[in-house]
Amino acid sequence: MDDPTLSRLLREFGFSDKEIDIYLTVLDHGEAKASVVADDAGVSKRYVYSVSEDLAERGFVSVNDHSVPTTIRAVPPEEVVDALTDTAEQMRPALESRYSRVAPQSDEFEVIKARVTVLKRITALIRETDEEVTLSVPHDHLSEVADELRDAVDRGVLVLLVVTGADPGADLGLDGLATVARAWEESMPTMITADRTRSIVAPPEMIARSNSGERAIAFTQRQLAPVMIGSFFGNYWPMAQEVYVADAHDLPETYDDFRQAVLQATLHLRTGRELVATVRGQPTDGDDGPGEIEGQVVAVRQGLVEPANNSFPVEAALVVETGAGRYSVGGDGAFVEDYEASEVVLDFAEE
Incomplete structure (x- = not known):
């Protein structure tokens, strides 16, 4: 040398x-x-x-x-x-x-040819999720992912589930498998988005028949995941009937997943309890502003549980009354609201 x-x-x-x-x-x-x-x-x-x-x-x-x-x-x-x-x-x-x-997530797309592989991948995504899962799956195949869904709920993951090909009036055995579950008698694509990053979508025929010749697509791309979530909430979630809502969390609790914070605030407000929120994040207008706001939660806008009151399908927001004024708060990527939250702490107001 x-x-x-x-x-x-x-x-x-x-x-x-x-x-x-x-x-x-x-x-x-x-x-x-x-x-x-x-x-x-x-x-x-x-x-x-x-x-x-x-x-x-x-x-x-x-x-x-x-x-x-x-x-x-x-x-x-x-x-x-x-x-x-x-x-x-x-x-x-x-x-x-x-x-x-x-380790950085890749932006890879993958074509999946086998139904069994799709279901295995969905199972793995649920198992690896830290914050949020949106999932639609035929009720006939629910048992193949049920253990992973139950574990996800137990560790605090927000699980929003649509079971398809199922009678909403029947006993579907969904207790503990989701945070909120809906049922729809019609078929729809089997689709999952995990932690707003990793997604899989498979045509109904592929899951219904093992030799259909149809293909599924899996991708890991944070820029495309909102498209999947938007399709889930815009096209399918409103069509299905709410059949299960888990009990509200004990408070105080800290949430990195904003939809989970909105859901929990909604459930608690409906009991008549007053809530306070400490929100860490930034103003959405790009101006310098507080890195944290704190105040009473005076309203929510959401479509996660019935009755919905949001103005567009993916809207989920908190309205927080602070000493400096009233803020509408959205999650990651918020632009309609006044404030973009990265973390929310919910607690009961002092009586």
Whole structure:
């Protein structure tokens, strides 16, 4: 390996050019006085002392300052490499753990040819969801995803479920499988959007018949997920009949998923209790404004549970009365409302 390549690799370990010159000089001598290193590296002796202390802390050299004159000795390269390897291995679990949490989502599209694969993918998406699932599935296939839906509800995920090909007046066994569930006797595409990012849509014929020849599409793209959610709430959710609503959460509670906050506020307000909300986020007009607002929740606009009172299908909003005025609050990407929320804390007002 030539010197330029070795210098480049040392830079990747955080060495400056002068540190490289000093370290390579020490390596060349094995052990040398600070004055010799300074002369060969073209730096001051004081700078050699300073850099050598840093190199010693990092395990590259040792400084013998108990003798006169002080000498600097290179640590055997095999020991240096072993120490660097050990450090890298110690970092591996933390790096892998963090990578699994923040690895970027790809924008891939995938065509799925088999019904069984679609249902397995839906099951996996439900299992991996942290905040919100919108799902339509034929009642005949509900049992294939029921365990995952129940687990999702138990861990606080907002599950909005439409079962198709089902009589709304029948006992459909939906308790605990959703936060809000609706039923529709007609067929509709089997579709899921998880955490407003990952989606799958399959034609009704594909799920109804294993050899239909139809294809499903899976994609991971945050820009397209709202289209799927808009279709779900605009075309199918209003057509189905509400058949199950879970009990409201105990408060206080913090919500990253704004639709969940709107739903819980709606359920509690309908009991006659007064609520206060602490909302963290930003004004939607782009002007500088408060990073947090707090006040009484005086109204909601929503279509998650009946009776709906929103003015368009995906509208979900809180109206919060603060000391500085009244704010309409929307979720991620809000533009109609006054304030875009990233987090909402709901609690009962003091009586």
